[in-house]
Structures are given as C-alpha cells and as structure tokens.
Amino acid sequence: MRVLIVEDYDPLRKALGQGLEEAGFAVDISADGEEGLWYARSNEYDVIVLDLMLPRVDGLTILKRLRAEGSAVPILILTAKDTVDDRVTGLNLGADDYLVKPFAFEELLARVRALVRRGYNRGDPVIQVGDLQIDTAARVVNRAERRIDLSAREYALLEYLALHAGEVVSRTGIWEHIYDFHSDPESNVVDVYIGYLRKKIERPGLPKLIHTRRGQGYLLGPSS
C-alpha cells in the first residue's frame, strides 16, 4: 500500500518514512505543502499522513483542495494543536482521522492500516479468499491452516490483490500501490513477483487462486 507523508519537521518525517517503509508500505515523503499537494495529485495513495503547519501551503488548504477536486483518498491529520476546535475543523474539512503529537508510532501504524481497510470498504482486518486467509493487522498469511512466509514486497502485492479480491487489477495499478517514487524497479517486476507469490501460495491439490487475465492484469479469487 502506498502512503504519502507531508511533514515539515525533518526528524519526524524521516522517522515516519522509515517506520512505514519497514512496515511494508511504499512511502513518498514531502517537506512542504506545495510539493505535497503535487504528490497527492499525481498518484493514487492509499493514505495521506498530513501535518497541518506546513510551509508554503498549509495542511488544511491541501485538505480542502483535494476534497474540492473530488479526491476521496483517506487522510490522517497530524497536529500539535489538541483543542476540540482544531480537531473538529480538520475533520469537518474532510479529514478521516487525526493524531495529536506526540503519538506512539504503533498507533499511527494501526490508524494508517485502518484507513487503508476503510478505503477499500473493508472493516475486518482479516481477508478471506477461498481457503486463503490474510490478516492485514498482523501481516500473517495462512492457506488451508498452514502459515505462508512472504517477503515484504510479496506480502504488499498479495495484500493489494486481496483488497481487490474478485476484481481484475492492472499491472500499473499494482505498480502504483506497492512502489514509491524512490524505487526503480525493472519493467517486468510485477510479473516476476506474481511468479514468486504463485510458487508460495499455489500448491498441488489446492484450487488455483491467482489468475492471469491476458491484456488486463491479475485477479485473486477462487476458481470461477
């Protein structure tokens, strides 16, 4: 899942970027409002973590503009102001959640994950596709009661497919949601990772779950 962090305080931005990346997110970071807005417009993010006091364009303005342009991307506001007014203003302008500084990183992570689920209209952190079970909170994957160990990238790919279970997802869509601007993957990297994933998930005797739709992309779901 791809996350944008717009935060002007260097140490916090760096730490959040690193933390979310290590938690399996593709992360873009920006230190000022103008750049942040540009990022938000040019990519389809699963969550935007937005500081309110920003140079050039402040967080509330970014929020207003994105919503005015019809963007429904889940936005989590970070603020050092904790009055009811401050929080209500953000939520009323279209923010989905807020966190008052300083906060526990675990909480930020949990909220970001919850926002991702909400973005895909899923309340249950556990996604069931046939006999495949993906626990997005614990980042644990089981098939037919057997645990499957995945690398961070493989997991991200599977989670993206699972959130779209039953739908065809394009290679570009996958690309956009599991890689950030800084990664420079080979053009066939999605196919390569689909291959890795198939090897770990598909086993003889069990139904096929990852289907290729020629010219369109991939689909995760029980055999149709």
Next chain:
Amino acid sequence: MKTLQARLLISTAIGTTLVLLVSGTVLYVLVRQSLWTEFDESLASKARSLAALVEQENDRLEVEFDEASLPEFEPSDHAEYYQLWLSRARVLARSRSLGRHDLGLIQGPPNDPAYQSVRLPDGRTGRIVGIAFVPRLEDEDNQADEPLEVTLVVGRETAGIESALARLELLLFAVCLLAVLVSLGVLAWFVRRGLRPVGWLSAQIADLGENDLSARINGAGVPTELRPVVDGLNDLLGRLGAAFQRERRFTADVAHELRTPLAGVRSMLEVALSKKRNAEAYQGVMSDCLAVNQQMQQMVENLLNLARVDAGQLEIERETVDLPELIRQCWKPLAERANQRELDVDWHLGDGCTVETDRAKLRLVLLNVLDNAITHASGEGDIVITSSPDDGAVKLVVSNTGGNVAPEDVQHVFDRFWRGDTSRQASAGHCGLGLSLCKTMVDQLGGSIGAATTADGTFTITIHLPSGNADAERAKGKRDRPE
C-alpha cells in the same frame, strides 16, 4: 456595622436627631422666656394698679383697696398676695390671704419693678414683684407735705406657667422622638432605594463567568456616581481578557513547539527499537535525537529568559565588553554550521567598539542574531558582520542574503513565535523565539534593535548599544529606576 446602608442610616439619623433636639430646645427656651415675660408684666401691672390706690394725705398714707373688688387676695387655694412696706420695719398693709405672714421685701430703683421667684407662705412656688414708688398726694396743691416712699410687693403662684412649660417639654420630646422614628423609617427606605444600584452592580459582577472575560457590565441606567466604577471594571476586564488571550496563545504556541520535536524523538526511537539494527543505524538515530534535544534545550532556555524578563527578575551586571572579541567568541560554536552551509562571511569589526553592558545577556543576543543569519542565509550565500562606533553608541549590523521576509512582515520578526514561511523548513529548531528574546534583552540593556529587508532578499539586523561612560551612566540611571 460595616454596611454602607447602616452607616448612611446611622449618620443621617444622628444628624436628624441633633437638628430636632437643637430646634426643640430653641423653641422651648423662646416659649419659656415669652411666658415668663408675660407673667412678670401681668404681675407688674397688677402691682401698678394697686399702687395707684395708695394715697398720701398730709403725712399719712391711705390705702383705698376695696377688698370686695379684689377677690383674688382673699384666702383660697389659688390666692394672690400683696404687702405694702413703708420700710423694712413697718408694714402698712397686707392682703387678707397673707394672714400674718410676710411676702418679703424686694425693690429696685423707684417705679422699676424687681422680680424674684419665691416659695409662697402656703408653700406654693410663686413669683413676687416689688415696686418702690411715691404715693399720689391727695391734695395736690398742698406741696408742704413731705413725700413718702413705699414699696408694694405682689405675689402670685406660678403653678400654671410651670405646668404649661412641663406640658410643652413633654410635647416637644414626644414630637422629636416621633420625628426621629419616622425619619429613620423614611431614611431607611431611601437609603435602601439609593443603594439599589450597588446591589445590582455586585450581582452583575457575581454573574461574570470565571472563565469568560469577554463579558462586560451593562452600564445603562447606572447612576453617575457608579459610572466610573462600571467603566473601570469594564476596562479592567478588557485588559485582563487581552492578557489572558495573549497568555493562552503563548502557552498554546509553547505546547505546539515542544510537541513537534517530542513527536520527532518519540517516532525516531520507536521506529529504531521496532527491530534489531546494526550499530551504525543506532548511532545515526542517537545523534539525530541529540540534535533535537539541543534544539529543545535552546528553546526552553529562550523561553525561560523571556519569562524572567517578563517577571522583572532579570538582573543586569555591567562591565566593559569588547564587542568584536565577544562576537568572535560567539561565532566559534556556530562556525561549523556556517561552513557546512558553505556561507561566505565578511567581517568588518572596527576598533574602539567597547560597551558597558552585561556580557552574558549580550552574548545571548549575539548568539541568536548570528544563528538566525546562518539559518536563513541561502545556500552558498553571504553573511556580513559589521561593528562600528556610532555617535556615542556602538552599532552592530548583521545581514544575510537569501532572506524571505516580506517587507510588510519585517515588523513581525521580533514577535514571539512569528516565523518566516520557510524558516521551519530550514531548521525546525527555530521556533520564532530567538529574535523576540534579542529585542527584549537589547531593550533591557538600554539599546535598540531593528530589522530591515531589501528587494533582493538581504535581511539585516541592526543593534545600537550605548558605549561611553556618559551613556553608561544614563543607562545605569535607567536601570536603577524603580520598575
């Protein structure tokens, strides 16, 4: 009793009572005097009419009183008396009511009545009048007779006048008492009514919310005397409200500025601890945390200094300071950062720039000004530092290129927590307190500080400090002035 109502009531009651007592007494004295005068005059006229009946015939005196026509001299409970004396030894006549008693002999100059209050022979209180006169001659032609001088004394009881006066006394006393009681009641009503606005005002004050300083007392219909109180209170509320607002904003700003670095440190540490890392990674995190810690320390110190100045707890200890030398000292800890940013620094430190000032405070000012210049100078930009004597003062000018303070914002650079747009981007450790502290400190040192910006973005801070001894004296005078 300390209530205004009671005090007003008691003092007006005392006043009313005094006025009533004095006027009652005056009235009584006047009435009494006129009663006695009337009594005396009536007694005297009685004596005169009796005296007219005394005649001298040759050398004999004849008293032609017709006892029947003068029944008041007959013995009775209210009898009057007369007694005609020829001399102290010889009584010519006395009224029958007198029996064998004497009325006493009093006399003034001839024909001039003399009065005396006495106890009458039967024990009643009374008053006598004595008139010395020469009786009329029966034969007016006979001048040979030698005129004789006699004294007629007439007495009458005074019970009537005394009881009238006693009644008057009682009446006056009763009227006074009644008047005092009635006026007390009326006064109490007026005082209560008059003080109603005070009660109303105190109710208004009591209704003011503890936390709401925006409320004002409605002054409509308040008596003129209370108008200054209402205005004064409203004015006080206004100033308190503004001060509270400032304080609240300041506290919120402080909280905000401390929370952001706290959030940074916490996230850095939590992410670092989320899994096992190599020594270099930990080292990186620790040095990052240390940097944030230093920023926070600087900020807390600035805050503390500002708070001390605000509380008037800052003591100035003056000594002779060589400004260029102090500038170089302050530059040392900052030099590395300037080198990192590849800034060109132009030094123009003139001779003779000594100032009588507080070294530690000035050091704090210089550190903040220089740090500000390094922070805001554009990458590979210039910093120019100039110090020179300037008409009894020492002038220090620090300018840097690449400033982004708009000309209309220059006046705000000394405001607490004000910051130029990208200053946080340059370094989040600068929370807009440094220059504010500089201004406060320079003011305390008796100098002045100003900021200017040019179209090409050169930002300049100019500080004037009093230098010479005369100025030092003046500054000292200013410092010694009680706050």
